Amino acid sequence: MTTLDDLPLRPELRGERPYGAPQLDVPVRLNTNENSHPLPPQVLTALTEAITATLSSLNRYPDRDAVALRTDLAAYLSATTGVPLTYEAVWAANGSNEVQQQLLQAFGGPGRSALGFTPTYSMYPLLARGTGTRWISGPRRTDFELDPVVTAAAVAEYQPDVVFLCSPNNPTGTALDLAVVEAVLEVAPGMVVVDEAYAEFARPGTRSVLHLLEGHPRLVVTRTMSKAFGFAGGRVGYLAADPAVVQALQLVRLPYHLSALTQAAARAVLAHADVLLATVEEIKQQRDRIVAALTDEGLTVAPSDANFVFFGTFPDQRAVWSALLERGVLIRDVGVPGWLRVTAGTPEETDAFLAAIRAVCADGRALRPTMVAEVRS
Numbered sequence: 001m002t003t004l005d006d007l008p009l010r011p012e013l014r015g016e017r018p019y020g021a022p023q024l025d026v027p028v029r030l031n032t033n034e035n036s037h038p039l040p041p042q043v044l045t046a047l048t049e050a051i052t053a054t055l056s057s058l059n060r061y062p063d064r065d066a067v068a069l070r071t072d073l074a075a076y077l078s079a080t081t082g083v084p085l086t087y088e089a090v091w092a093a094n095g096s097n098e099v100q101q102q103l104l105q106a107f108g109g110p111g112r113s114a115l116g117f118t119p120t121y122s123m124y125p126l127l128a129r130g131t132g133t134r135w136i137s138g139p140r141r142t143d144f145e146l147d148p149v150v151t152a153a154a155v156a157e158y159q160p161d162v163v164f165l166c167s168p169n170n171p172t173g174t175a176l177d178l179a180v181v182e183a184v185l186e187v188a189p190g191m192v193v194v195d196e197a198y199a200e201f202a203r204p205g206t207r208s209v210l211h212l213l214e215g216h217p218r219l220v221v222t223r224t225m226s227k228a229f230g231f232a233g234g235r236v237g238y239l240a241a242d243p244a245v246v247q248a249l250q251l252v253r254l255p256y257h258l259s260a261l262t263q264a265a266a267r268a269v270l271a272h273a274d275v276l277l278a279t280v281e282e283i284k285q286q287r288d289r290i291v292a293a294l295t296d297e298g299l300t301v302a303p304s305d306a307n308f309v310f311f312g313t314f315p316d317q318r319a320v321w322s323a324l325l326e327r328g329v330l331i332r333d334v335g336v337p338g339w340l341r342v343t344a345g346t347p348e349e350t351d352a353f354l355a356a357i358r359a360v361c362a363d364g365r366a367l368r369p370t371m372v373a374e375v376r377s
């Protein structure tokens with residue numbers, strides 16, 4: 001049998017594993033921050049009509065530049081943040097992961113580097129690896145926040161071609177103070193990418209980094225329809241930036257990368273933004289309920305502006321993760337010693353998760369130290 005070792009694979013890919021959040025068949029799945037609410041019936045009707053209308057022209061390539069979709073996305077961002085944007089400043093692809101990959105294709109690559117602040121989104125180093133970009137891991141405070149002075153100093157020291165900031169940060173949940181982004185922009189020699197995948201879930205008073213776009217042509221804000229819009233299966237992510245950044249990405253994107261079906265479906269969903277954002281409010285209530293309940297349980301909980309909660313600390317978080325799975329609740333162990341992440345979903349899912357975690361804490365067996373010692377001090 002042929003194995004990977006028999007193939008002339010790039011050396012940096014040898015021994016590596018593919019991205020892999022477990023896709024297990026359990027009753028309560030709260031491990032990938034999806035929106036637990038299926039699209040409502042009126043959105044499904046609009047989707048069916050929009051897709052049907054494209055079918056007679058599927059023999060033709062789609063609009064390469066997805067102008068109608070980008071126009072709708074620009075209007076959505078402007079309406080929800082008050083920042084005026086036109087389609088020239090917006091770009092879309094198959095998920096924000098593809099947008100970020102295109103950014104590295106254009107601004108990273110062999111001989112170049114990208115800097116992120118761990119723990120953060122596990123896809124950044126993988127995208128760097130795939131594009132031949134050197135990945136550098138920078139420091140985060142023990143409360144997982146980014147300090148403006150320390151963060152800017154890391155950027156000044158490493159001189160990365162691309163900086164990845166994630167706000168709210170996955171897996172920790174907290175949004176960035178705009179002062180951190182401003183401090184980084186002051187010293188960054190290259191592009192500064194702020195991933196706002198969870199921006200719609202922010203607590204009141206949290207401002208979007210879109211407010212800093214004006215006057216910062218090297219700032220990029222990425223967003224996605226995978227979380228707030230409940231459209232993870234549709235695969236649509238996008239960015240807002242100076243129009244010159246969009247022109248740069250048009251040099252590296254595959255022609256016709258967004259199918260006609262995807263473009264039509266995304267526009268139909270976007271036309272119902274108000275209905276979908278109503279479920280975001282329900283999810284935020286569940287998020288706050290989880291934060292309060294876990295705090296009552298005596299656990300440490302990171303403040304969350306997202307649709308998930310990061311909590312701990314456990315002597316062996318893997319044991320707690322397994323004990324929850326035995327009770328039919330799948331959450332995420334992102335590999336930060338002592339900590340686990342749970343997605344906020346429906347009220348019933350919150351009930352099931354809270355009952356399971358209380359049972360695990362009451363039982364106590366999974367809480368006993370089985371590892372050497374707690375890594376965080």
Ligand SMILES: *Cc1c(COP(=O)(O)O)cnc(C)c1O
Nearest residue numbers: 095096097121170197224226237
């Ligand atoms: C879920 C997530 C995304 C979304 O990726 P898509 O490719 O748009 O589905 C992007 N960034 C972060 C930090 C995420 O957690």
